Amino acid sequence: MPGKTRVLIVDDSASIRQTLTMLLSEDPEIEVIGTAADPFQAARRISEEVPDVITLDVEMPHMDGITFLRKLMSQHPIPVVMCSSLTESGSETLMQALEAGAIDVILKPKIGAADHLAESAERVRAVVKAAAKARLGKLRRFRPAEAPQAKLTADAVLPPPKIGAMAKTTEMVACIGASTGGTEALRELLEALPANAPGMLIVQHMPEKFTAAFAKRLNGLCEVEVKEAEDGDPVLRGHVLIAPGDKHMLLERRGARYHVSIRSGPLVSRHRPSVDVLFRSAARAAGSNAMGVIMTGMGDDGARGMEEMHQAGAFTVAQDEATSVVFGMPKEAIARGGVDRIVPLEQIAREILAADKRH
Incomplete structure (x- = not known):
């Protein structure tokens, strides 16, 4: 049986780090190996243990997510899923992230909204496991998670x-x-x-x-x-x-x-x-x-x-x-x-x- 998908969460918000950890850890096929509040902490964590997937915030102190993504893709390519709030300006930035080598995009889950959180959990877990299977060499620039509802046709x-x-x-x-x-x-x-x-x-x-x-x-x-x-x-x-x-x-x-x-x-x-x-x-x-x-x-x-x-x-x-x-x-x-x-x-x-x- 294949091992778990090991994930590093990088986000400057402690509440988002906690929420994503909770959502991902509920899946028996995913293991959160750590969290980081900024790219420098993330780099130190990666030097200790290389994750299968990184979830990366766009806006962070000291170094923005796009800059960190570009450095990562040039030095140590790892599947990255960008995490952003729902904003028009953020969507433009995320297009840059996809060009820089990000595998996919997820919205930051809305904390405290139970229905949205359940739907967020479904997509977040599926995207993370998909990213782990991605072949970075096929990017032109350089079993699904259990759902809280029936899978409709x-x-x-x-x-x-x-x-x-x-x-x-x-x-x-x-x-x-x-x-x-x-x-x-x-x-x-x-x-x-x-x-x-x-x-x-x-x-x-x-x-x-x-x-x-x-x-x-x-x-x-x-x-x-x-x-x-x-x-x-x-x-x-x-x-x-x-x-x-x-x-x-x-x-x-x-x-x-x-x-x-x-x-x-x-x-x-x-x-x-x-x-x-x-x-x-x-x-x-x-x-x-x-x-x-x-x-x-x-x-x-x-x-x-x-x-x-x-x-x-x-x-x-x-x-x-x-x-x-x-x-x-x-x-x-x-x-x-x-x-x-x-x-x-x-x-x-x-x-x-x-x-x-x-x-």
Whole structure:
């Protein structure tokens, strides 16, 4: 049996250090080996015992988290999960953290709010264990935790699709799902696409507010137009819509035109937004007019939805193990038999363009 995931918590707030220690220690697969109030204490602790994962605050005295992260990645790479409060300015900083090599982002749990704390615990533990499995060499810049509630499927948001023939439209819609390691993988994918690429919808597991900064960052790098999705946005050629954090995104059809619906609702496959919800809606609304892509990430979100897309006639692609930071979501989708092609990250853009041409 593999050993426990050993975690070092770095945060200048004693209450946050205590809360994170409590949340993580409740998982029998995780061991908190220590805490540190600033990067200098953290460096001394690392010299004594190297953790499997570090949770790192963004704003700290003596040295900010981004500077410490860059030093760590250049001298002694360790999977790092950035921890931040929910602020617009913080979301911009966290984009820098992801560029510097952070594996993922978590929100600081709200102390004293029992419901939020339970939901925080679920995500925090899952992200930490996913980070421990991450292969840092796959970053382009250099068993899930027990939940306090049942793991819901897309049935909780919309009913299963009715599988059958659907008239082709003049446009293809590409639906993409990603999680751990996905921020940089999506950047590489979108940078490879021309301005007239087919309309795309993306679910990247990311907290509320951070998705807006993520979309803005990508929009400045890519030829396609990228924005955080809003309810009713049309799906247009050359445009990419990213599901807002803490909201589900669904594809809907009016005649031959598509738009998105942004909804609240329960966690599905332990996520909101959920890839399963997007993929199921694509199976229902687009059928063979859609293409599904599942990329690097921990867990099985998207596997059921991709199978439904496949059964509805959509062309489906999974990122291969060799280029995935975490080969969880693609592996589960492949195992369910819903994947047509398995390709490396650098080939996904070509697959999208080829499918668009065939369509």
